[in-house]
Amino acid sequence: MTTKDQVEQEEGVTRRDFLYVATGAVGAVGAASVVWPLVDQMNPSADVLALASVEVDLSAIPLGQTLKILWRGKPIFIRHRTAAEIEAAIADNGAIDLIDPEDDQARAERPEWLIMVGVCTHLGCVPLDQRGDFNAWFCPCHGSHYDISGRIRKGPAPRNLEVPKYAFLNDTTVKIG
Amino acid sequence: MGSSNYQPTNKAVKWFEDRLPILGLMHSTLGAGYLAPRNLNYWWNFGSLAGFMLVVQIITGVILVMHYTPHVDMAFRAVEHIMRDVNYGWLIRYTHSNGASMFFVVVYIHILRGMYFGSYKSPREVLWFLGLVIYLLMMATGFMGYVLPWGQMSFWGATVITNLFGAFDFYEGMGESILHLLWGGFAVDNPTLQRFFSLHYLLPFVIVGVVILHIWALHLPGSNNPLGIDAKGPGDKIPFHPYYTAKDLFGLSFFIVILAIFIFYMPNIMGHPDNYIEANPMVTPPHIVPEWYYLPFYTILKAVPDKLFGVIAMFASILIFFVLPWLDGSKIRSAKFRPTTAFFFWLFLLNTLYLGYLGTKLPDEIMIDMAGGIDALTMGRISSIFYFAYFIVIVPLVSRMESTKPVPISIAQSVLDANKKG
Amino acid sequence: MLNRLKNIGLMTLAVSALTIGGLTAANAAGASAYPLKKYDWPHAGPFGMFDKPSLQRGLQVYKEVCASCHSLDMVAFRELKALGYNADEIKAFAAEYEFPNGFDDEGEEKYRKGFPQDYFPAPYANEEEARDANNGAFPPDFSLLGKSREHLSLFTPWNSIYGEDYIVGILNTYHEDAPEGVELADGMSYNEAFPGNLIAMAPPLFDDIVEYADGTPATTEQMAKDVATFMYWAAEPKMEVRKKMGLKVIIFMSILTIMLYFVNRRVWRKIKKGDDLA
Secondary structure: OHHHHHHHHHHHHHHHHHHHHHHHHHHHHHHHHHHHHHHHOOOOOHHHHHOOOEEEEHHHOOOOOEEEEEEOOEEEEEEEOOHHHHHHHHHHHHOOOOOOOOOHHHHOOEOOEEEEEOOOOOOOOOOEEEEOOOOEEEEOOOOEEEOOOOOEEEOOOOOOOOOOOEEEOOOOEEEEO | OOOOOOOOOOHHHHHHHHHOOHHHHHHHHHOOOOEEEOOOOHHHHHHHHHHHHHHHHHHHHHHHHOOOOOOOOOHHHHHHHHHHOOOOHHHHHHHHHHHHHHHHHHHHHHHHHHHHOOOOOOOOHHHHHHHHHHHHHHHHHHHHHHHOOOEHHHHHHHHHHHHHHHHOOOOOOHHHHHHHHHHOOOOOOHHHHHHHHHHHHHHHHHHHHHHHHHHHHHHOOOOOOOOOOOOOOHHHEEEHHHHHHHHHHHHHHHHHHHHHHHHHHOOOOOOOHHHHOEOOOOOOOOOOOOOHHHHHHHHHHHHOOOHHHHHHHHHHHHHHHHHHHHHOOOOOOOHHHOHHHHHHHHHHHHHHHHHHHHHOOOOOOEEEOOOOOEEHHHHHHHHHHHHHHHHHHHHHHHHHHOOOOOOOOOHHHHHHHHHHHO | OHHHHHHHHHHHHHHHHHHHHHHHHHHHOOOOOOOOOOOOOOOOOOOOOOOHHHHHHHHHHHHHOHHHOOOOOOOEHHHHHHHOOOHHHHHHHHHOOEEEEEEOOOOOEEEEEOOOOOEOOOOOOOHHHHHHHOOOOOOOOOOOHHHHOOEOOOOOHHHOEOHHHHHHHHHHOEEOOOOOOOOOOOOOEEEOOOOOOEEOOOOOOOOOOOOOOOOOOOOHHHHHHHHHHHHHHHHOOOHHHHHHHHHHHHHHHHHHHHHHHHHHHHHHHHHHHOOOOO
């Protein structure tokens, strides 16, 4: 008699435990899937993502001029370099004062177009055009000097000006991003 | 929320509990430490559902604010930005807008349950007051929230409702001064939108505070129950956890299914289509209706020919709930044993629903096609009179004079009796 | 058990009853007197999804006919992906439009071609210009018309007016001559579906006013249905993802509800029987 009762009780316990655990698991899955929309809403929205890449018409930039555009909330410098500037930039490829050595050829897919994110790698200020020791870019915040290839030559900035991902769609149009 | 007999076994938990006894507080409030009557029916689920909706509204609301701009030139577009561009923005906004309606549904049922089973009666008067304060705060919050999308109904609803306060024109220019103060200008405009936004964000947290007081006040006398008798003996009560946590979770899950049907399949049915037209101070929509949860009071407002007395009647129709504990002189709480009271309660409910229905009608619409046609205004007046008569005449008289049915001696006894029968 | 079922039933009834008073009538209030023809929209109902070819035709009607007066401010070209276009098609579509792009050295306004991230440009620079061109009337923006012209009724769905039916109604119920006794002011037309019947918009659609790329005969009714579908999409672009997610949520929550029902019953078994009292 006692055994029968015990068996019943034990069966009851296991069945009950299974029901509780299963319900708890399903409930936890439900709660977890509610969390995702609440978090994902903070990611960039569709209209922001739509601006993640821009196409720029290069035909309007005269030789020796820099076009500044806003891309992903940051300034982009597009420099139409003269032959002399390209020559100077390549000549400096092995210069000893390069803090972050890099060849100019690696920084500009087409030598006449230098495209960079115009944000100083030190603390995020925007460097000024045609200033500094190299008559190229100079960051007024803490005195970082960049050359005509956007490489850091003097001052506290640790890295060269960043080159964004870009692709030439044709001779006069570049897609940034 | 009194002293707790919570005894943690885990050492780390005990260390923490000795320094901040918050787990004990939870234990004695919503856990096994709170003893609740064993006979609560499903109508008692609506309190926890209301708490759940408050949390849902606060979470979705805080998220919506991350993407919304409270400015007359940008608000309408910002809402559409949420609906179109923000990841899951449509889901969060539809949850918030339908959640507001469902919050009111839940709270109305919670209030009606309190009325039917006499939960407002001694010693729970302050508990009842705090509930009414929550309801009033919800009305203010809901109204100001409806203004934020800056659609046509937002704007004209805000104009009509704020103009009510202009009725308090006791000396020359007083009404106008009140309105200028409310609007921050000479009409509903950008300053109004910005202050409504600020208060719409603030009030829910005030509601949370009053909810805590409401639960505190609940835990002194404990929950009322369908029999309306005091739970005395140990056999009358059971621990809140696991019994009522299981029951509340089941009710909550069922309720979420209903909520989901609205959010995913008829998200705009509780709203007004005109609110998808941007606010335009030059064009009034042909027919302004408030949100459905204000409609009965709107009818009472319209039923009174005088502006000031109309506004007073409307506010009185809500504030009269505060004196209900004294209007009702019965010694028995639950309408289960008061058949006449129960009958008039259902009549009151039907009448209030009808008042709500009338709220959507134009005053001269014919409601009953007899005696040359009885229009909505006349019906509104009859219904409004009954509404007040219920409180002022019916409840005081019936509660003191009706013959009641025998009340069981204890909850436990009634359970045993029921089991013997069934 | 029976008692519990009764309680649940009562609860459901009460929820419905509380809402019935307000909702039905609140929303029926704006109904037009004209009995609108009700169409069987493929995107209606809990499983209804947009008819993509119809959306594309509707876009064509909007672009070639409606867009000369009506803006579509809130829709970006990139969103046309939902109509079944690929990235290159959208780029080409956007490039047909021009947008102001700063000023040249002489101070003249410069223009650039549109990109997918641009929004449909408005036909008029401002409301005054729009009114001036349209006999004093302001052609409403199309972005939300599909939703702002619908009147839904929860408990009397047969009384609901769907924005799409109303739009088709407007486009299909022009009278060449006003009925006897109705004075038509200059530039006004008589329309059965329009509240008040006097509409400032001249009949916009005639058979074959557009030539559909997919060869569908461009009858007035066909074009009206297509543009109404397109406008409803423009107003509620997330409808498809909403309904799909809703199905999953409701199935999931129903299963959880059933499980919790059994959990609850098991927790309460002894108490319900009063075993603890005996």
